[in-house]
Amino acid sequence: MTQLVLEQILNGLQFGLMLFLLAAGLTLVFGIMDMINLSHGSLYMGGAYLGAAAAQASGSFLVGVVAAMLGMAAVGFILEILLLRRLYARDHLAQVLATFALILIANEIVHMIWGPQPLMLNPPELLAGPVDIFGFSYPAYRLFIITVGLGIAALLYLLVSHTRVGMWVRAGASNCEMAQALGVDVRRLFTGIFMLGAALCAVAGVLLGPLLAVQVGMGESILILAFVVIVIGGIGSIRGALVGSLLVGMVDTLGRALLPTLLRAVASPEVAAHLGPALASIMIYLLMAGILFWLPQGLFPSRA
Amino acid sequence: MKAHHRHGIQLEIGLLIFAAALPLVLQALGEDYYISFTTRLLIFALAATSLNFVVGYGGMIAFGHAAFFGIGAYVVALLMAADVTSAWIAWPLALCGAALAALFIGAISLRTRGVYFIMITLAFAQMIFYTIISLKSAGGDDGLPLEQRSSLTPFNLANDATLYWVTLAVLAACLIALKRLAASRYGRALAGLRQNEARMEALGYPVHRLKLVCFVIGAAVAGLAGALLANQNGLASPSQLYWTQSGMLLVMVILGGVGQRYGGIVGAIALLGLEEALSQVTEHGHLYVGIALLLVVLYAPRGLAGLRVHQR
Numbered sequence: 113m114t115q116l117v118l119e120q121i122l123n124g125l126q127f128g129l130m131l132f133l134l135a136a137g138l139t140l141v142f143g144i145m146d147m148i149n150l151s152h153g154s155l156y157m158g159g160a161y162l163g164a165a166a167a168q169a170s171g172s173f174l175v176g177v178v179a180a181m182l183g184m185a186a187v188g189f190i191l192e193i194l195l196l197r198r199l200y201a202r203d204h205l206a207q208v209l210a211t212f213a214l215i216l217i218a219n220e221i222v223h224m225i226w227g228p229q230p231l232m233l234n235p236p237e238l239l240a241g242p243v244d245i246f247g248f249s250y251p252a253y254r255l256f257i258i259t260v261g262l263g264i265a266a267l268l269y270l271l272v273s274h275t276r277v278g279m280w281v282r283a284g285a286s287n288c289e290m291a292q293a294l295g296v297d298v299r300r301l302f303t304g305i306f307m308l309g310a311a312l313c314a315v316a317g318v319l320l321g322p323l324l325a326v327q328v329g330m331g332e333s334i335l336i337l338a339f340v341v342i343v344i345g346g347i348g349s350i351r352g353a354l355v356g357s358l359l360v361g362m363v364d365t366l367g368r369a370l371l372p373t374l375l376r377a378v379a380s381p382e383v384a385a386h387l388g389p390a391l392a393s394i395m396i397y398l399l400m401a402g403i404l405f406w407l408p409q410g411l412f413p414s415r416a
Numbered sequence: 417m418k419a420h421h422r423h424g425i426q427l428e429i430g431l432l433i434f435a436a437a438l439p440l441v442l443q444a445l446g447e448d449y450y451i452s453f454t455t456r457l458l459i460f461a462l463a464a465t466s467l468n469f470v471v472g473y474g475g476m477i478a479f480g481h482a483a484f485f486g487i488g489a490y491v492v493a494l495l496m497a498a499d500v501t502s503a504w505i506a507w508p509l510a511l512c513g514a515a516l517a518a519l520f521i522g523a524i525s526l527r528t529r530g531v532y533f534i535m536i537t538l539a540f541a542q543m544i545f546y547t548i549i550s551l552k553s554a555g556g557d558d559g560l561p562l563e564q565r566s567s568l569t570p571f572n573l574a575n576d577a578t579l580y581w582v583t584l585a586v587l588a589a590c591l592i593a594l595k596r597l598a599a600s601r602y603g604r605a606l607a608g609l610r611q612n613e614a615r616m617e618a619l620g621y622p623v624h625r626l627k628l629v630c631f632v633i634g635a636a637v638a639g640l641a642g643a644l645l646a647n648q649n650g651l652a653s654p655s656q657l658y659w660t661q662s663g664m665l666l667v668m669v670i671l672g673g674v675g676q677r678y679g680g681i682v683g684a685i686a687l688l689g690l691e692e693a694l695s696q697v698t699e700h701g702h703l704y705v706g707i708a709l710l711l712v713v714l715y716a717p718r719g720l721a722g723l724r725v726h727q728r
Binding site: 397404 | 477663700
């Protein structure tokens with residue numbers, strides 16, 4: 113039992129860190145430009161496809177990751193310059209319409225290039241087997257994802273809280289107009305943030321590729337989780353995104369693994385079999401509704 | 417002004433007669449498939465109109481409207497599975513089910529505002545989605561098929577044209593009711609809220625309650641639309657509850673024109689019509705739908721129904 117719990121905690125950490133890669137870009141875009149970007153999940157899907165295709169073609173997982181990052185950063189750059197830039201000043205409804213349109217377009221383009229079948233992406237051979245930690249075996253690949261996720265989170269933390277660019281980002285998140293008045297080139301800053309966000313999405317897409325299926329529509333389900341994360345953490349806050357991601361990753365993973373068992377202890381097996389999965393899948397939404405009810409600005413409000 | 421008004425009513429009656437005669441024309445042409453298709457159009461027009469009431473009149477950007485649309489469908493399908501086939505019982509219950517859910521969701525969600533309102537309505541809708549797909553008695557991922565259409569004695573809904581006319585009648589009745597509502601004291605108060613919420617509160621209006629009522633009315637109409645869609649499809653489907661459906665309905669409203677009386681209808685017909693037309697010529701219709709939506713966002717900021725006003 114302890115082993116199961118420990119394993120699920122690691123899985124939760126791994127899932128949470130991947131969510132963080134998605135949520136970090138989303139929360140900055142949302143927080144600084146007050147822009148609802150529903151197509152963030154499409155960047156994740158695009159990254160996964162690009163990475164899987166590049167890894168298949170080259171035979172190297174690393175090439176896949178790098179190709180996906182560069183490719184999606186370029187896509188992010190073009191999107192920001194051509195379209196998103198025109199939407200910042202518009203209301204949320206216009207942003208919803210435009211970025212929903214982008215989802216339709218992205219799904220169709222992926223469909224046209226790679227067809228309806230999911231792509232296979234294998235983890236690098238070096239990491240294919242299990243490793244021994246704390247006296248039980250755990251997939252090496254998942255451990256690798258955790259390490260990469262922690263590394264990127266640390267880098268982002270350094271970038272945001274200890275560099276000049278990071279200072280501009282924080283200034284932009286807490287009061288965009290004031291930052292602009294004080295000489296921060298918000299337009300260029302934002303193009304940069306969007307490219308970074310797209311590249312992080314691509315990393316998450318490729319890393320999760322061997323665990324989840326690389327298929328059309330993969331962005332839509334994870335997008336909502338990323339939104340849940342940033343709303344819990346407080347829109348515009350990187351720290352909030354990290355805490356929110358880990359919270360959502362843990363609650364979701366542990367809920368799915370343990371709730372049915374726990375319910376069986378207190379309720380009849382039949383009730384537990386029905387209620388367990390339902391309750392497990394709505395746990396994170398309950399968490400979010402609860403947090404918004406008591407803390408309407410999320411855990412770490414970023415606006416001054 | 418008065419002549420103008422009369423002209424508008426004449427146009428409305430003309431369109432209604434055209435819509436009512438449509439199945440006869442389609443039958444004469446042997447295009448029976450399009451009777452089902454136009455019924456679908458009308459049902460989505462009703463659902464989008466109900467969302468437009470919440471977004472355009474109530475000023476609340478609700479991103480979970482699919483929940484109420486889906487609840488309506490599932491209430492009808494579950495009752496059918498329990499041998500309650502009468503539409504006179506099932507449809508009002510579908511409406512009430514959606515309204516009750518909205519009362520609960522709205523009471524909590526309306527404590528938040530702005531993007532947080534968008535997100536919390538989304539969260540509640542996702543909870544309902546996941547709850548329903550994990551219930552085996554509701555069919556899980558596959559949805560819950562209806563053995564037959566509801567029986568709306570004296571009408572025979574098994575006939576596609578009859579279902580079309582019933583849907584048209586429901587849509588027309590809802591439009592008239594919403595028009596009256598918008599012109600009533602309550603409607604004026606809602607209009608005031610959209611302009612300046614703080615001032616209305618200071619004037620003594622029960623702001624929270626006014627908005628909640630609007631949210632519940634919109635959801636109730638969506639529940640009715642869901643009941644109709646379950647009948648038209650022969651299935652209560654989980655995809656009807658998923659967030660992309662909420663997104664689709666919102667897209668219809670924005671496309672048609674937020675707060676325009678016919679915005680929901682114009683949007684639903686434009687979007688589904690475009691999809692249908694494209695499906696005749698290409699497999700990749702959504703690509704062009706997406707591009708068309710982008711063009712609307714960039715060049716027709718008030719939606720299609722707003723274009724006419726714009727030119728004047």
